[in-house]
Amino acid sequence: MRTRFLRLGSVAAAVLLAAGCAETGGSGPAAPKDVSKELSSEKVTLTLAYTDDPPVKALIEAFQDKHPNITIKGQQTPFSDYVKSIKLSMASDEPPDIAEYNPGAMRSLVPGGLIYDLAPYEELYGWQDGFPSSSLEVLRSDAKAKEYGTGGLYAVPGALSVLGVFYNKQLVSAAGITQPPATLAEFEQNLAAVKGTGTTPFSLGSLQVGGFQLWNALNNSLGDEQQYRDWVYGKSGATIETDSAKQAAQKVADWAGAGYVPESANAIADTDALANFTQGKNAYFITGNWYAATIAEAMGDNAGFFLFPTAKQGNPAVASGASVAFSISSKTKHPNEAAAFLDFMRSPEAAKVQFESGFMPVDTSADLQATGVTAEVTTEFAKVVADNGIVPFPDFASPNMIDRLTSGVQGLVSKQMTPDQFLASLQESWTEHHD
């Protein structure tokens, strides 16, 4: 009898487990009710799940200083585990009130109704003024989470990032270059000059995700901005198989052929690429401001930063950028307090924290006391924002795009793939997801 009972017990537990991980809700997007700027004066505790620190911890502290009765308990998870677990934890019965938004991992929470469409708060607080519009755009999505850049707002940025070119001032001036290039053609001349001094111009880590930034930057420079946006956002009929994208891919192959990228690029990890650059093995490194603090620390005044040059002088600046953004769980008991935390992101107090932690402040007009390479990043960032030229990263387009981009750039660099094959493989992934 007892065994049978135990057996029954294990079966029951198994069924419970199955139910637990089976499915939840699914009634379409959720919107908050009774939105208000009036916050509770009683003690409120919110939980916040996140992966990026800096800047999250410092942002929480700054917010708590302003609202002493609100406590935010942070739960940090390393990135690779975060993207795996956040979806399930948001779907659980007691999810965190606020969660750092990761589009790839969390998109399905939108049609599942598990994170709020923040449109009512956007209207209440007037967020369209406080945040750069391109930074909000990438966080919008339609109800099925298939097309982005339009529809409901599912997260709000808490710190911004931008892609550009870090360079080693010593190595560059050794090649007789006196100022950052104004056009792509001038940049190519510079690359040839650097190569002439015996230095491999680019540090490139195409073993991991860093590699595709080279193609991405070229594509931003050569391509049509709107066409690219439409493609990443999944607008029906969009394609990446364009002449300019092909030209960008061809440039990657040509530059590899000319020895502008390390021969062993396909075996270099992101952190190794960073180390190679800071140790002065290469003159240029295309990456985002998330490495600015590390680079500044390692290289001091020897490091500089410029936006990847445009094809023609006078073209508006275009650069990929993203954000550390926050979503609100639709199961939270304190939506108004959570929204206040999101609203705090555009405040001057937050701007200080965001900048000090190596990110770009949401409030781009904030007066920052920056020096060295971080100051250059800030100035350059302001240019893209002024041109409204922040575009999303290409891996945003579909769930397995990042794998296609990584292996595709490896193929371009090692001459195992033609530009046409590369773009066809990207488009295939896009079509699988969006059609």
Place this chain on the structure above:
Amino acid sequence: MTDVAVRSGRSVRPERTPARRRPKRRVGRRLHGLVYLAPALAVYVLFAIWPAIHTVYLSFLEWDGILPAVPAGFSNYVTVFTDPTLGPALWHAIVLILFFAVIPCAFGLLMTALLQGGVRGMTAYRMIFFLPQVLPLVAVGITWRWMYSDGGLVNRGLELIGLGSVTRAWLGDYDTALVALGLIGTWAMSGLCMVLFLSGVQKVDVALYEAVALDGGGPVRKFFTVTLPALRGEVTIASVITTIAALASFDFVFVTTNGGPVNQTTVPGLLVYRLAFNEADIGTASALAVVLTLVVIVFVTAIRLITRERS
């Protein structure tokens, strides 16, 4: 010897007869046994058997982990078999069998033959060769990545012996990545095979070797007539363990090449991971996992058939 056998035979009989007469007590005893078994059984069923069954169930669903799951019939399996990335991945895993199973077993046998008589410093040998088994491949994978890199230990060594012309970033090279990856497996598995074989060889009756020597057989003859047949069981176990490690490999591929360059080192385990965690396609990931399990069963069965003792 004979005496013991007879005695034990005697002692078994008296117990059997009363048991047959009193079936109630036997059932009671059985239940008793089950009670003792239950806690372990429950844990095993819950954490080993159930997930396996649940994976099969999930493979018939279309599910992203959040939205309600939709029955998908065999469509996930159709996707798995029509996906152009699976074929190469499976082929890479089969190539890895060479490096994970075949070479380590051969190496293990050779070392066993050489070390068998008892060599000075045997414990040290055993420890050194077994060490890779103790270190987690995930951690070691990163070390290997550096060793294989442009200015890494491997290339330095090649330059030292005058082979500077062949140096390259081995894991980043289109043609050599898979072989370089495989050799990491050889390094990890050889020690396991050797230790298994060395312990197996200790049970061999020394008289057999003496008999071969009397017949005029040398060390080679001794190895093939006595040692190898005696190690049949160990060879089977070693081949099964290492073949499974090759086919189900994931961790060290993930940290060293992540399938690159240009998908030259993708393995089925890596594709399962990408499907489940990057693409949130739990159904297809489960279907691929089921297919991978079947492939493993086929290989293991084949090994057992090949190494079975012919009666």
